[in-house]
Amino acid sequence: MPPVSIDKLEPMRSLIDLSSHSEGDFGLEDLELSFIFDDIILVEYIDTTTDGDGIVRNGIYIPTNVLTKAWRKAKVILVGPRAQYTSVGDIVVFPNTLGITVSNLDVSGHGRIRGGVFLNESKVFGICKPKKNVSSETNT
Numbered sequence: 001m002p003p004v005s006i007d008k009l010e011p012m013r014s015l016i017d018l019s020s021h022s023e024g025d026f027g028l029e030d031l032e033l034s035f036i037f038d039d040i041i042l043v044e045y046i047d048t049t050t051d052g053d054g055i056v057r058n059g060i061y062i063p064t065n066v067l068t069k070a071w072r073k074a075k076v077i078l079v080g081p082r083a084q085y086t087s088v089g090d091i092v093v094f095p096n097t098l099g100i101t102v103s104n105l106d107v108s109g110h111g112r113i114r115g116g117v118f119l120n121e122s123k124v125f126g127i128c129k130p131k132k133n134v135s136s137e138t139n140t
Helices: 134-138
Strands: 040-045 054-057 060-063 071-079 091-095 100-102 105-107 111-113 116-120 126-128
Touching: 040 091, 071 116
Parallel strands: none
Antiparallel strands: 040 071, 040 116, 054 060, 071 091, 091 126, 100 116, 105 111
């Protein structure tokens, strides 16, 4: 088989494309979300201050209204059946400019999400894990 140039490959798009950022008002006040489709993941922000008005990076408070070019950290709450790499409970990083934001959304088996976003899995930069405590490992 002859080699194929990456420039000639068609980009894969999901059936549901969440590439543009928008505010989500789904009108689900009397319902719980229990399933999502395609490669969609629902994540809940873990980097927001307690009042929800900003994030803290290296000890610096950044208001959410200036976060258009920031990356975000969030915990995966639901995963669609076509998502291949993320699992519920993973911590992911992604650009703040993508997806559909949600707030006060009730999710079956999780409870209420105060602030989060629906994303295509392909928009995630990566999955993170907490660092192991280096000082305790070197002392043993």
